[in-house]
């Protein structure tokens with residue numbers, strides 16, 4: 001299997017016209033996997049030290065490609081336990097998963113044309129969304145994230161490597177993950193990234209001083225802040 005280049009294979013998650021019942025099952029399964037892998041950990045382990053605890057007291061956050069909004073739910077709960085208020089806006093191209101949490105601030109829209117004014121959020125995040133895009137689209141996605149942020153952008157996605165592929169192959173088998181989600185998880189690794197690719201894309205998107213780091217060999221994280229903060 002080739003991990004030198006990003007795969008362009010489509011995922012079931014890319015089908016916006018999938019029957020509602022199937023979509024609901026797939027997103028429920030994704031949430032189950034995300035809870036198992038503690039997908040919110042890169043965020044809570046890094047954000048307070050990076051942004052500063054004072055800034056973290058109150059944050060207005062946009063999650064791009066939020067799916068069911070589980071990330072926002074988990075991070076807002078965690079922040080509440082620290083005595084902080086983190087308010088999330090969940091944006092996704094697919095309205096169906098957003099229906100999972102009707103009480104939240106949910107917006108249907110595209111990562112490539114965010115329906116918000118410049119500087120609307122303190123922090124813009126994306127988790128496991130970026131790999132759904134082509135490299136050209138990623139430049140637009142990151143430019144848009146940067147535009148609507150008044151301070152910080154923090155993007156997390158899968159690191160493309162054989163070890164993670166094997167880990168997911170085995171874990172999804174043992175957990176009995178639903179077939180299409182299992183296939184998508186494996187395609188996602190092949191659509192994932194290497195650090196150098198993200199540094200190049202960040203430069204093309206005009207994110208000054210962007211840092212890209214490995215999270216335990218499974219994920220890549222990009223973080224960038226605006227001048228003056």
Ligand SMILES: C[S@@+](CC[C@H](N)C(=O)[O-])C[C@H]1O[C@@H](n2cnc3c(N)ncnc32)[C@H](O)[C@@H]1O
Nearest residue numbers: 065066067092093094109110111127128129132
């Ligand atoms: C694999 S899911 C990730 C969901 C969640 N963020 C997570 O970490 O599990 C990818 C999500 O990105 C959304 N998505 C894909 N392309 C998008 C785009 N161009 N604009 C907005 N959302 C998009 C999909 O609808 C899907 O909900």
